[in-house]
Amino acid sequence: MFARTCSRSGFHCYGLNSYQSAIRGGHVWFQVRGSEQKVKSHGDNVDILIALNSESADIHAPFVSPGGVIIYDKDRVKFSGNLLSQKARALPMPLGQISRKFDKNPIMQNTVALGAALYLLGLDFKVFETVIGDTFGKKKESVITANIQAATSGYEYAKSNFSQLEVTAKPPSNPRPKMLMTGNQAICLGAVMAGCKFYAAYPMTPASGLLHWMAAHATRCGVVVKQAEDELAVINMGIGAAHAGVRAMVGTSGGGFSLMVEALGLAGMTETPIVIVESQRAGPSTGLPTKTEQGDLNMMLGASQGDFPRIVLSPLTVEDAYYATIEAFNLAERFQCPVILASDLLLSEHIETVDSLSKDVLIDRGEWANSTQQQPFLRYRVTETGISPRAIPGNPGTIFVAASDEHDESGVVISDVLAGIPKYVAERKKQMDKRMRKLEVARTQMPPPKVYGPQEADITIVCWGSTFGVVSEVVDTFGKTDGIRVNAIAFRNIWPFNAEKAEPLLKSAKKVLDVECNYSAQLARLIRAETGFEIKDRLLKYDGEPIYPYEVIGKIREVTSRNA
Amino acid sequence: MLELSKYKSETRPDWCPGCGDFGVLNALVQAVANLEIDPKDLLVVSGIGCSSNLPGFIHAYGFHSLHGRAIPIATGARLANPELTVVVTGGDGDGYGIGLGHFIHAMRRNLDITYIVMNNQIYGLTTGQASPTSQKSFVTKSSPMGTIEEPVNPIALALVSGATYVARGFSGDPKHLAELIEKGIKHKGFALVDVFSPCVTWNKVNTYDYFRQRVYKLNDTGYDTSDLGMALEKSREWDPKIPIGIFYETTKPTYEELDPVLRTGTPPVKASLSQSDVDGLFNEFI
Numbered sequence: 099m100f101a102r103t104c105s106r107s108g109f110h111c112y113g114l115n116s117y118q119s120a121i122r123g124g125h126v127w128f129q130v131r132g133s134e135q136k137v138k139s140h141g142d143n144v145d146i147l148i149a150l151n152s153e154s155a156d157i158h159a160p161f162v163s164p165g166g167v168i169i170y171d172k173d174r175v176k177f178s179g180n181l182l183s184q185k186a187r188a189l190p191m192p193l194g195q196i197s198r199k200f201d202k203n204p205i206m207q208n209t210v211a212l213g214a215a216l217y218l219l220g221l222d223f224k225v226f227e228t229v230i231g232d233t234f235g236k237k238k239e240s241v242i243t244a245n246i247q248a249a250t251s252g253y254e255y256a257k258s259n260f261s262q263l264e265v266t267a268k269p270p271s272n273p274r275p276k277m278l279m280t281g282n283q284a285i286c287l288g289a290v291m292a293g294c295k296f297y298a299a300y301p302m303t304p305a306s307g308l309l310h311w312m313a314a315h316a317t318r319c320g321v322v323v324k325q326a327e328d329e330l331a332v333i334n335m336g337i338g339a340a341h342a343g344v345r346a347m348v349g350t351s352g353g354g355f356s357l358m359v360e361a362l363g364l365a366g367m368t369e370t371p372i373v374i375v376e377s378q379r380a381g382p383s384t385g386l387p388t389k390t391e392q393g394d395l396n397m398m399l400g401a402s403q404g405d406f407p408r409i410v411l412s413p414l415t416v417e418d419a420y421y422a423t424i425e426a427f428n429l430a431e432r433f434q435c436p437v438i439l440a441s442d443l444l445l446s447e448h449i450e451t452v453d454s455l456s457k458d459v460l461i462d463r464g465e466w467a468n469s470t471q472q473q474p475f476l477r478y479r480v481t482e483t484g485i486s487p488r489a490i491p492g493n494p495g496t497i498f499v500a501a502s503d504e505h506d507e508s509g510v511v512i513s514d515v516l517a518g519i520p521k522y523v524a525e526r527k528k529q530m531d532k533r534m535r536k537l538e539v540a541r542t543q544m545p546p547p548k549v550y551g552p553q554e555a556d557i558t559i560v561c562w563g564s565t566f567g568v569v570s571e572v573v574d575t576f577g578k579t580d581g582i583r584v585n586a587i588a589f590r591n592i593w594p595f596n597a598e599k600a601e602p603l604l605k606s607a608k609k610v611l612d613v614e615c616n617y618s619a620q621l622a623r624l625i626r627a628e629t630g631f632e633i634k635d636r637l638l639k640y641d642g643e644p645i646y647p648y649e650v651i652g653k654i655r656e657v658t659s660r661n662a
Numbered sequence: 663m664l665e666l667s668k669y670k671s672e673t674r675p676d677w678c679p680g681c682g683d684f685g686v687l688n689a690l691v692q693a694v695a696n697l698e699i700d701p702k703d704l705l706v707v708s709g710i711g712c713s714s715n716l717p718g719f720i721h722a723y724g725f726h727s728l729h730g731r732a733i734p735i736a737t738g739a740r741l742a743n744p745e746l747t748v749v750v751t752g753g754d755g756d757g758y759g760i761g762l763g764h765f766i767h768a769m770r771r772n773l774d775i776t777y778i779v780m781n782n783q784i785y786g787l788t789t790g791q792a793s794p795t796s797q798k799s800f801v802t803k804s805s806p807m808g809t810i811e812e813p814v815n816p817i818a819l820a821l822v823s824g825a826t827y828v829a830r831g832f833s834g835d836p837k838h839l840a841e842l843i844e845k846g847i848k849h850k851g852f853a854l855v856d857v858f859s860p861c862v863t864w865n866k867v868n869t870y871d872y873f874r875q876r877v878y879k880l881n882d883t884g885y886d887t888s889d890l891g892m893a894l895e896k897s898r899e900w901d902p903k904i905p906i907g908i909f910y911e912t913t914k915p916t917y918e919e920l921d922p923v924l925r926t927g928t929p930p931v932k933a934s935l936s937q938s939d940v941d942g943l944f945n946e947f948i
Contacts, residue, residue, distance in 0.1 A: 105948075275948045277944065277947040277948055279947045291940070293936065295742065295930040295933060295935075296741065296742055296930060298738070316922055316923055317926075319937060320928075320930065321930075322741045322742070324741065326734065326767070327764065330731060330763075331731075331733075331737075332734075334727065334728070334735050335734045335735070335737050335738035337735060338707070338734060338736060338738025338739040338740075340742075341735070341738070342739040342740075342742035342743040342931055343743065344743075344931050345935070364728050457944065459936075474672070490743075490931070491743065491746050492746060492931075493702065497701060497722065498723070498724075499706075499718050499723070499725065500725045500726065500727075501724075501725075502710070502727055510673055510718065511715070511718060514715070
């Protein structure tokens, strides 16, 4: 609600929910940063800490910045204040007591605290009222009224007892409300704008948000949404739907993707376009279900037996997740192969304001056969690009069988009684070459990695996916103030890897630092395999928490001071 | 009725001479010809195994997919285009072993597809190992001392899983089998046709003779196909006599009729790719 108040007031913001794999209880916190400028990460410190229990006060108080405050319930939270930095203030409030005026259960104490925070920041209370109305719109009118009253009391209490913070961000003179969404929502919006008509999934954090949004918008957007019995069913349903001619997408996390592996090869072999969202979480195995990681790149690149074309895109921001999804559908149909959209918990679940998303969506459905095809119809015709015109069931004159077995140009399997016969030995090679040729064509069409920041830099940070958020913030802030010039190379169209475009960028950099959220520097390994360029300096994080700006800055200082 | 030759594939079946699957292929062709289903509107989906080669041997659209995954492939295709007639074919290992989970879920969904299982109680393509429907104590390469597990009872499983058409045929009686398949395709909802389809190479116990001595038609006994309790009882009969025919048939809304998007009528494959209310959709995020 606080983030929505910021975005409706015309501020940018970025919010991250940290939670545990438990339905009730545990240490849960939600963090929001607002600014006139685009906010690119969760940041290091907080200006206002609202602690609803003693544990929260103790854990987060050291991160309250000088000039910041901690709001807490003076009756419930035991807080000595010694953990606060010198210039920070403790603001005890009767949160529970105020909230009980409106409900016997102190469930609205957070609303009271938010009311106080609005006053401290000088935000417009009227905007907050509209947000409360929309948030609880489906509940009883009395719930909305009680929340508004609770927030008002918090606001008034703060006004009578505390002084406002010195806020540097000025509200825009002509505030234009901004869109606020999670990465998962951006992916869903991109999917329906790209004409996705089928979405299947099995619930799994952090991909479940995709299923929830799709299910809620199924009728409105004309998407058949299927929660299936397992991820084996999920991806095979997706492939079946795509085979029948619709744009199909499936979503999961690493564990579910592991179950999809065999069918990934099926999509490759039968040349069926499908978009797979793989929202990574900390592994291995069940790992840390509610914590973030970028540990599945190796799997996405190597999953399933044999060689076949696949495309891997890793959106860099929430906004990019929208565009990358649209691109994924086009690439899947143009190259008739699986496209993996590599997200992660941080990208999928954090909320971010986006300035504007284009409603003009280019849809490229690839090459199609017509009904007057020469007979027999050659579904897997060998062509220069490797792309063979498609056809779907129901179409006259293009009957064929898609097979997971190796097949000839017409689709007839050559794996059984024909295997080993010289003519079919040659056919097998032709089909392999044809399929893999698509990957070579796709490779030449992959854009170069994104270069962010100044052309000339003392250090260049290499990253992929959501890690671009924190890296770009460091480039923008530290990189412009500290005397050390920093830029970044962000890999987004990861596979097929365009070494020709990446290599010169890497080789011309003075110093290179690889920043990834995994143990084994999976992107750096890929870069080395594809270009021979080895990145020795690495910031690798795999404790489940996202990378913070101060960690990147610390590493930059370390690397640039060495041999300097 | 359409001519049988309309469904003739350029590819000759590679099954062993005498394989029960020939009878199933012929019965399927007879059934779709009787129903006048245009080959372009028929999608035959299979998994892996000898019997799963069937889509290649009939002139119709086909998807020869992965071992055990024919039902989800068929489900996706059917949900994308409910105007297609979708028939799934496969074996006992494919459907009752590696793909068992999908089988149960497809039945409880009552999706309007027809599932023909060529049940030979053995793994044929992998040269003769015990299958989920192998009878107890059955000696195979993988069970030299005899199997020690109870076989899956597909008819009983289908009855308790919500299938709305449950039948069993015998490929030694292709005319009767064609009738069962035809009724299964016409039936609105999930139809299972389990078929005794002898493997002449690897199963020397459950042979044509074995079944000829045992099978009898439920229809000849004044049997009531709407009685679920009786159907369950009949599903447990094996020796000395084994019933074939329709065990159970009932009418329930299909998945397609209940799905909030499909029930609006336009098959997703024919729907416009663009959104009708883009501004409304974007404004939800403000």
